[in-house]
Amino acid sequence: MDKPVQTPISRTARLLDLVPYLATHQGIELSALADVFGVTQSQMIADLTTLWMCGLPGYTPLELMDLSFESGFVTINNAETLSSPRTLNDEETIALLLGLDLVIESLPEDRQDLRGLALALVKRLSLRTNVRAKLAAIPAVAGSTIAVIESALSKKQYLGMTYHSLYSDTISNRVVFPLELRSEGGVEYLFGVCQSASATRMFRLDRIQALELASIPAEPVLEIQSGDTIKTSYRIRVHSRPRDAAERFALDSASVLTDPEISSFSNEWVRRSVLASSGTIELLDPPHLRREVVTAAKSILTIYQRQ
């Protein structure tokens, strides 16, 4: 978590939120409390010390809030006025609304009960903000996918998955030992050891069609071959639709129009990408792949002409 910016305003906000939290978590450990608010223990002590000086007008011990934290456990008394949590601001409400949207879409079909509860929460929260039903989140990744992977990661267990490979246009069942979840350019991947290939592979989470913990006893994976076989270089020329080319090949806009060199692990991916650019991209090198592209285009044309 980012360290909150220390302005008097943000500290005041934290102190106002600290009181109701303490009121419902009496006796919480100082270190746990510091974690909840994302600050160091010494900052938390400074916060509590400041709160100690606050209370109702009069400011005698009768009016001041009564805090105790010397023992390492924090309790609060005489703080009724501030003991309700503050109302959510717009940004917090929007964060929850978008998150709820995603939760609703991620719930399994047979949990209509939870769906109903979540929809009712959306309604209740929407009434509290200017932003009414103008938000929508549809997840790219099935809701249970990350939960299952996280559980496999923590239990060090194998995963059985049905995976759709876009490059090879196949759906296959694989057994994978998960190493970590990675996110690149907004797309999430599972990085793991594919058992059948005995090599590390990246799996796009949105292409995992089914996933479960495999009942294979986990053993340390030995002798992994790196899946990162050598990347090949290709050169392309962009004839039109440069933004599409830049996004497809992850190029920056400056290099798109200067016959950029790209690199990939997979001839198959490059061949398909060039075909799928509808002639807006020309593959310059390597020559053999260039010939393959032409051959493929010609044989597809033949099919069209037959019909």
Next chain:
Amino acid sequence: MRTVSRKIERLINLTIALLATKRYLTKQEIFRSVDGYEGSEETKERMFERDKDDLRNLGVTIDVGSFDPVFEDEAGYRIKPEAYALDLGNISGTEIALLSLAAEAWRGAALDGAAHSALTKLRSIGVESDLDALPAIAPRLTTSFSGFQTIVNAISKRDRIAFTYVSATLETHLRTIEPYAIATRDAHWYLAGRDIDKDDVRTFRLDRIDGEISIVKNNGRFEIPQDFDVFASLMNEQRSKIATIDIRKGKAQLLRSTALSLVDKGEWDQITINYLDSPYIVDLVLWHGEDAIIIGPESLRSEIIEALETIVRVHG
């Protein structure tokens, strides 16, 4: 350091005093009773004005009014507890768990901070989150787009925004829009709103915004149309067309997964799918090479044939 904590103490004490009072407090009453207002009359006035602004920036609504005819000319201040406190009505442990899951979805992403502080407030209600009531799901929102908060705030405050947008030809144009909605689908985030110059509702992909987003000060706030539906706008659903495509058995998984209908034709399956604009459906079908052939409509067939001829020509 001491003056900073004095300031914080004063803000907290002011909040407590204004929350606890049943009637409006005049400025003089506040200066007399709330700890921390010191110095000349002018100094105290300045302090109080700043404190009021600071509390408002924290989202605390200070009510200004007067109920006593004797003090007709003098404003009084209070904070109504019902405006200050979070009120979600009766809330169950299952509901808290759903909201927690919603907040957790932002872990590491754009609204992480707001989601975290919302979660702290929810946990302060004192209802234990009943996570066991939920199935094991961990949905994630992934965007670290730096302008996300600016857009969210602009939508809630109905502010116009301006940004540089990369066109299909990689040219950049300044766009000024009234933002209506933000949405995610297929791993991309979209912003929908009325483009001022084009006087039409448009959608923008966040990753095509180049540089900072700025707030444009304008007189009067705009209205978001009541019937605005972000996904209809995003997906142009009213304008979607249907293509018929032959796909080879066991192949073209991506097209297969979006099929509206499927007819077994032996070596091939014939499917129908929805599509929006022609360049992208042609691209998508060509990705599958000899395993996917467009059957109709005729115009789309002509387009794909033309695209194939172009591929042969540029590589000739």
